[in-house]
Amino acid sequence: MSGSTSSRLQALQARTINALWRRLSRWSLTSLWRGARLLGPAVYGLSKRERRVTHTNLAVVYPDMPIRTRKALARQSLRHSAATMLELGHAWLALPETVQAHILEVHGRDKLDSARADGRGVIVLAPHFGNWEVLNFWLSSHFPFTAMYEPPKIAELEPIIRHGRERMGASLVPTNPRGVAALLKALKRSEAIGILPDQEPSWGSGVFAPFFGRSAYTATLLPKLVARTQARVVTGVALRVPGKGFAIHFLDADERVYSEEDVTSATGVNASVEASIALDPAQYQWEYKRYRKVVEETQGVANVKSYRLY
Numbered sequence: 001m002s003g004s005t006s007s008r009l010q011a012l013q014a015r016t017i018n019a020l021w022r023r024l025s026r027w028s029l030t031s032l033w034r035g036a037r038l039l040g041p042a043v044y045g046l047s048k049r050e051r052r053v054t055h056t057n058l059a060v061v062y063p064d065m066p067i068r069t070r071k072a073l074a075r076q077s078l079r080h081s082a083a084t085m086l087e088l089g090h091a092w093l094a095l096p097e098t099v100q101a102h103i104l105e106v107h108g109r110d111k112l113d114s115a116r117a118d119g120r121g122v123i124v125l126a127p128h129f130g131n132w133e134v135l136n137f138w139l140s141s142h143f144p145f146t147a148m149y150e151p152p153k154i155a156e157l158e159p160i161i162r163h164g165r166e167r168m169g170a171s172l173v174p175t176n177p178r179g180v181a182a183l184l185k186a187l188k189r190s191e192a193i194g195i196l197p198d199q200e201p202s203w204g205s206g207v208f209a210p211f212f213g214r215s216a217y218t219a220t221l222l223p224k225l226v227a228r229t230q231a232r233v234v235t236g237v238a239l240r241v242p243g244k245g246f247a248i249h250f251l252d253a254d255e256r257v258y259s260e261e262d263v264t265s266a267t268g269v270n271a272s273v274e275a276s277i278a279l280d281p282a283q284y285q286w287e288y289k290r291y292r293k294v295v296e297e298t299q300g301v302a303n304v305k306s307y308r309l310y
Contacts, residue, residue, distance in 0.1 A: 012157055027090075030091065034243070039079075040080075040081075043078045053115060053289055057291070073281060074286070077281075083240065092163070094162070110231070111234050115231075119190050120231055122228075123192075123193055124139065125273065127237065127276055129279075133164075140165075141191045146191065148194075180225075184225065205219055208266075208293075216293075219269075223261075226257070233258070239279055264271065289310050
């Protein structure tokens with residue numbers, strides 16, 4: 001495919017996706033949840049990759065759970081993932097007052113307020129749980145908020161996504177040293193920043209630490225930020241109340257996140273994610289390959305592929 005043809009195809013895809021988001025932004029959350037209940041089973045039945053990875057992850061995390069129960073949880077998880085996709089238009093394009101009206105409860109806001117009153121920044125660990133775009137909406141509506149951002153594969157979608165995430169005042173910075181410098185400056189101004197704690201980093205940017213009992217390659221950015229700013233760390237999620245709205249929860253992070261030792265801090269990060277998942281395991285994005293990298297790859301073990309889950 002030529003470059004010009006590929007470019008035209010991406011532009012068409014972007015227009016189609018944008019039109020879909022705009023249409024869905026006018027749907028009620030009840031209708032969007034009904035759509036997810038219809039789409040979820042289709043994803044489970046037709047998307048072999050998502051189904052397989054979800055089942056693999058759940059078998060690692062809940063080894064003692066009856067297989068029948070795990071299958072039901074996998075179906076529920078993919079239904080919630082479908083809901084998150086359908087709700088993008090709502091989070092990014094619906095009237096701000098409409099989105100705000102569907103944030104039904106906020107638990108733990110005092111954790112952010114008290115840190116800022118003490119002159120400390122706040123690092124919000126925002127795992128792939130519930131609807132993290134709604135969490136971004138609320139945070140940027142109430143606090144000076146900075147988060148890292150990686151452009152989408154379809155370049156034409158970037159201005160649409162950036163507008164949706166920045167429209168309430170959030171500042172998006174690149175996932176590079178310049179972005180890290182911006183995060184540090186925000187924390188030193190006693191502002192809030194967001195970090196994805198469960199996204200697998202590139203080699204050299206993380207360490208292996210337990211996540212539900214199995215080693216997972218985990219980013220080491222957090223201890224560096226804490227050491228230089230003395231920021232407070234919390235976990236933040238937007239728990240879906242199906243068809244009705246969202247409940248924002250801010251939880252104290254595991255104390256180990258404040259360690260200057262990378263593995264200890266990463267263990268605290270993963271434990272913090274585990275605590276948020278406990279709110280409702282079905283709302284976590286289990287189809288992500290969280291255990292893609294394995295320790296054996298760093299040890300020169302022969303036939304390393306046999307140690308991989310995926």
